[in-house]
Amino acid sequence: MAFYQRKFIYKNLKRKITTIILCVAIFPLIFLGETIYYRFAKTYEEKIEDQIKYRTRSLSDAVEIFLRERTAILATIVDTRSFDDLKQQENLSRMFKVISRRTDGLIDLGVIDSAGQHLAYSGPYNLKGLNYFQQAWFNEVMTKGKYISNVYMGYRQLPHFVIAVRGYSNGRGWILRATVDSDIFNQLVRTAQTGMSGDAYIINKNGIYQTAPRFSGKILGKSNISLTLFGQGTTVAEKIKANSKTKHVAGTWLKNNEWLLVITQDVGDEKGGLLTTRNTEIIIIVFGCLAIIMTTFFAMRIIFNHLEEVDKGISELNDQLIQSDKMAALGKMATGIAHEINNPLAIIGEKAGWMRDLLDEEKFQESENFKEYEQSVDKIEEHVERARKITHNMLGFARRMEHRLDDVDINNVLNQTIELLQSHAQTNNIQISKDFQFELPIIASDQSQLQQVFLNLINNAIDAVEKDGLIEVKTRKKDSQIVVAITDNGPGIDEEHLKKVFDPFFTTKETGKGTGMGLSVSYNIIKKLGGTIKAESKLSEGAVFSIKIPIKIPEKK
């Protein structure tokens, strides 16, 4: 499969895996977040409703107690003091003083007889002598015994309400009446006006404000709240829309279902905590999703890059194997040919030698063509020698790669290698110069493997120079090592590439030209033989590959 096809498959696979991971990771996270938020919001709302219900109940209890207490005071007086006693102005005034000292909220106190005549009055207004017989509340208190009025303006032109209790004297009814301070009553209700939008007020069953609301409306004004929202005598909490805002409204009927205590609260006001929680949760989920996405993409990239690299390596290794198979087949063929040529070549060589032997005889030397013969024999011998070197080199290269120790003359191995590459170099007008140290010691090493290393290095140098250049092959003995340096005047290797030249599969040659294995194999061979190999280069200054091989003296045979 071509590499670009695999790249496409990898891309596809990467996309699929990424999508699956993201789906599996992100959707549950969002679902979980939503569920938690939904449950939390529900609980929170229930709590808010409970709270407003509780506040309404507490306040309604307080208001009821307030009214009951004051009614009880009046009832106690009526039950314990006689009408004749109280209708005396001084006695009533004394009584009012005593009450005022013990309790607050009452403005005045008055005694009214069965004909509706205000007989005695203690308070800031001059109400003595007024007749209430025609007033609706008078009849009511006479009939029911106790009465708490709605808030009204009355003679004094200030919002107030009265509490009246009926007593009996000599078979006739009379009334003790007190006025309740509207301010104190308002203050009591106002304690429930909490937060920025919280309101609390009392309306009567006609929807008239009995206490002043905090927003929109005033005492004795008409409220637009629908009384049908609230069940009789019970406390309910409802939500209604006003100005596109949701409100919680709670109501409790008071005073025998004549008054309705209403407490309202904007939802937004109470849900501040919920909104903060929701925002925090959204931020956490968003960051969580981002982290998952980034980690997934990052991890996928690392994994797939690695996978592609490994795959590339494997495919190159396959190419390399195919290449080495080809080389092995070629080597076998070369060996066969070399063997078949060696025999006729030996005969030609020996025949030429025999001719030379004969030419040495005196009678031939006198022949006029003696020089021609001699030159011809020389040429035959020269070319047999040339052919001999070629076939012997071929056999040398086809030898197996097993590591074995030969008696190696490095100069000789280099000579053979250069000879093999000479024609290739000459075609490209590249001169290979030799600077060999005379009489290098013969060492115990692997000749064929060394030959392969030299072949790789010189071949690389030829490829690097390309055309019209110079390659120098130098040998030196240094301490206990033989140093071989192969220098070219090619374009050189940049610093980045220089670090990788011995890495397997690293090549700068065009695709198909180099396997990237030559230098890696060379490196391993030299390492195995106990030596070192080093590359030095600067861009546009050529390159030097130097090999140090330890001098191991061969054992005497």
Next chain:
Amino acid sequence: MDMFRILVVDDEVDFLETIVNRLKKRKLFATGVTSGEQALALLKEQLFDVIILDIKMPGGMDGIETLREIKKIQPLVEVILLTGHASVETSIEGMKLGAFDYCLKPIKFEDLLQKMAAAFGKKSTHDKKIRDAKIQELIRYPSKVFDQD
């Protein structure tokens, strides 16, 4: 100095004749045969110092087999294997069987002469040691007959 006796064994008649002629031209005692069997027959009758032996000889005994038999008949003779079909296995086997050297055809005649000289040198040293040992033996046991050489 003893006469230098050389036997060349090669199925390639052209090569064999030329080599023998060139050796004779250098006043050396050289004989050529074209098969292992002929070589063995000759060795039973005549002593040689050095044998140049081809390895691949189709149709009869090959060089390695011949070498094995040669060493049975004349253990002291030095054999130089010379072949166009070099292989690591045969070279190792040849050396194990006691060949003096292993050369690849074509070889420079001068190089071959050098190798033969080295082989002869080795053999004469060996021969001398044996001769000396036999003289010592004769001194110690005078009744023993000095059979050869």
